[in-house]
Amino acid sequence: MDSVSWTSRYETGIDAIDRQHRELFKRIDRLTLSIYDGEGKRGLGGMLEYLGTYVIEHFGTEEELLSRHGYPDLEAHKKEHIAFMTRFMEIKRECDDKGPDSYLAIRVGREIEEWWKTHVLDTDMRYVPCLRQA
Template sequence: MDTSWNTRYDTGIRIIDEQHQELFRIVEALRRMVQDGTRRTEVEALLEDLVTCSERHFATEEGIMARYGYPDLTQHVSEHATMLTSLHELLAKFQESDQAMAMLVPTFMEGWLKHHISDGDFGFVTFLKARNLA
């Protein structure tokens, strides 16, 4: 499965694109670590980093959306909250069980990232471009 960044996910907003790329890098690193049998503590640290980076990214997106009065902000914030809840649950499950659980995280994140960027973030980018803000 390809978890690498692809230019089709470029939004044209540099900070958002950089953060998306960082999330893709973490997901790919996590996939490699699990496949290579990396120590549990290292995998857990990377999972925690994924949660932190996701929280930071969502705050960045939501701040930009609020600043420009994006009409679908509430829906987008709700999607972010659901995602963070899922990530926290996956981290907790990993902490309770073995590394097999960790393989679910990159699969889950990859699907979510691709869907969210394509369906959620591009709606915001279209909104900004229509107003000559991006």
């Protein structure tokens, strides 16, 4: 089953990327559900653990593809990825300091969802013509 928050407008048409994006959206839904179930604390822990590995793999896949196809805005795109990783480290630190709680889970869940939706729709979509051309 697809995730609730995923719709076709997030599709880039590039299989490897869409597969990874879909998986992430599913994880975001899972975090939301855990919050509804009063399990936000556990959900947040799981999400942060997952994201740590995911961002390295996903940003790596994208950057490798973009560099292989000579995407002209690769550097600007990479900067957004780095900005997310920096923010992610801050969130992790906050979570380690305070211990994950439901309020933090709600706030972090919203922030992560917002960032990814904007990034996919704005920044990722810009490379689609370049990759499709190849």
